[in-house]
Amino acid sequence: MKIAFHGAARTVTGSKHLLSLTNGNKYLLDCGMFQGMGKDTDPLNREWGFEPREVTHLILSHAHIDHSGLIPKLIKDGFDGKIFCTPATKELTAALLEDSAGIQESDAKFENKKRAQEGKPYIEPLYNTEDALNAMDAFVEVEYDIWFKIDDNIEVMYTDAGHIIGSAAVHLKVTENGKTKRLTFSGDVGRYRDVILKSPKEFSQADYIIIESTYGNSLHDVSVTTPDQVLHWIEKACVQKKGKLIMAAFSVGRTQEILYAMNQLEMEGRLPALEYFVDSPLSVKATEIVKHYPKYFNKTIQRVLQSDNDPFGFKGLKYIKTVDESKALNFKDGPFVVISASGMADAGRVKHHISNNIENSRNTILFTGYCEPRSLGGRLMAGNKEVGIYGVAHEVNAEIGSIRSMSAHGDYDDLCQFLACQNPQQVAKLFIVHGEYDVQQEFKKRLAKKGFHDITIPEMHFEVGLT
Numbered sequence: 001m002k003i004a005f006h007g008a009a010r011t012v013t014g015s016k017h018l019l020s021l022t023n024g025n026k027y028l029l030d031c032g033m034f035q036g037m038g039k040d041t042d043p044l045n046r047e048w049g050f051e052p053r054e055v056t057h058l059i060l061s062h063a064h065i066d067h068s069g070l071i072p073k074l075i076k077d078g079f080d081g082k083i084f085c086t087p088a089t090k091e092l093t094a095a096l097l098e099d100s101a102g103i104q105e106s107d108a109k110f111e112n113k114k115r116a117q118e119g120k121p122y123i124e125p126l127y128n129t130e131d132a133l134n135a136m137d138a139f140v141e142v143e144y145d146i147w148f149k150i151d152d153n154i155e156v157m158y159t160d161a162g163h164i165i166g167s168a169a170v171h172l173k174v175t176e177n178g179k180t181k182r183l184t185f186s187g188d189v190g191r192y193r194d195v196i197l198k199s200p201k202e203f204s205q206a207d208y209i210i211i212e213s214t215y216g217n218s219l220h221d222v223s224v225t226t227p228d229q230v231l232h233w234i235e236k237a238c239v240q241k242k243g244k245l246i247m248a249a250f251s252v253g254r255t256q257e258i259l260y261a262m263n264q265l266e267m268e269g270r271l272p273a274l275e276y277f278v279d280s281p282l283s284v285k286a287t288e289i290v291k292h293y294p295k296y297f298n299k300t301i302q303r304v305l306q307s308d309n310d311p312f313g314f315k316g317l318k319y320i321k322t323v324d325e326s327k328a329l330n331f332k333d334g335p336f337v338v339i340s341a342s343g344m345a346d347a348g349r350v351k352h353h354i355s356n357n358i359e360n361s362r363n364t365i366l367f368t369g370y371c372e373p374r375s376l377g378g379r380l381m382a383g384n385k386e387v388g389i390y391g392v393a394h395e396v397n398a399e400i401g402s403i404r405s406m407s408a409h410g411d412y413d414d415l416c417q418f419l420a421c422q423n424p425q426q427v428a429k430l431f432i433v434h435g436e437y438d439v440q441q442e443f444k445k446r447l448a449k450k451g452f453h454d455i456t457i458p459e460m461h462f463e464v465g466l467t
Helices: 038-046 071-076 087-118 129-138 226-240 254-267 281-291 299-305 323-331 349-357 376-381 412-419 437-449
Strands: 002-007 016-020 026-029 057-059 083-085 139-141 154-160 168-176 179-185 208-212 244-248 276-278 317-319 336-340 364-367 386-389 392-395 399-402 429-433 462-465
Touching: 002 429, 071 087, 071 129, 083 087, 087 129, 087 139, 087 281, 129 139, 208 412, 226 244, 226 254, 226 336, 226 364, 244 349, 254 276, 254 281, 254 336, 276 281, 323 349, 336 349, 349 376, 349 386, 364 376, 376 386, 376 399, 412 437, 429 437
Parallel strands: 026 057, 057 083, 083 139, 179 208, 208 429, 244 336, 244 364, 276 317, 276 336, 364 399
Antiparallel strands: 002 016, 002 462, 016 026, 154 168, 168 179, 386 392
16 A cells, blocks of 8 residues: 655645555545645646546544635535545534635635636636535435444544644554554644643554654743733733724634633633624634533533533623625724634635734734744734735734644654554654654654664655555
């Protein structure tokens, strides 16, 4: 058998890893969209590096768009197999793909207006809303901790990865030529001190491991709690400067963590009496979906639920639903807080909020997790004094802040703890994916010290045999 890496290879987004057997069967682990990579983003999302119609099955680790976002395009391009995932992942993926299609349709419409004036050919979105809705017919729900056969060669089991609701590490038993080998794909590994979710679960010995490395060279700050960090920025931006606090947050995971932190602050009597707006239809939908799965919450939040039936709600919270309501926030004087998607600020309503508020020094733009360096969020966090948004140059006068420790990705301690259940000497090959190359190189050195001996950082479309 062979494994090929067609995304998240020396970069963070676009997770796609193709396992091929000698009998011709091919199994795709994730089908993620590339995000935040500037002019390279669209070409990367249009070229597979493999033939979609040859893929037998798709095994999905979790719902985030950089892991699921090209599923409708895969089907459009010829894939007609089943897609396996956990129940929560299916529900979240349906919402995320529909939202992604809407953004693509809107962006294409905006771009084509300019192209018409310039006499250029029109562009088409990768897929439309109908494609996204139709893709859900291929999904098959599978619970955690159960081995299930998808054909004569492959058995699969999901274990909780603690990253977002429904996220899973993928474990495969691959039988070929009478021999069975075990391969584990980490998906995205969550944190062992997550405020909402259970910790990643231990798993049995693997022969081959594919491990993510987003924060493979850093430690999250655990000396200051998330509520304290959120309060710091609210007080600084809104209470002291009387401005607007624009929080860029991923709709799934991060938004719920922020709301939970604000709920805690209110319960402790520390939340400033302000208006708090969640301006993201997807975030609203995702929060409702997360509430459907309290069994995945950790013991702490289970105790909170005994006295607070809505740990994501508090006084002053308002959900923005219509485009007109969203636009009205641009003409509303601060202080107030807006939580909006996307987390990297490369799409969605938060991009509009940033463009309308970034030149005012009273305002603050706060990023709450990882941003690809070429994304709008990445450029702002790097200290750029001028940025282009929707083709218009903007001076960066607003304060730019970040809470890196809120990431749903584990740091190198979490990643090493995730692998601690393994005997390194029995792991024939370990592949590091889903990270920036310099980060991956540091993480490789750390894992070598842990005893892992054959470690590869695959580049795009790299393929290797597994014997």
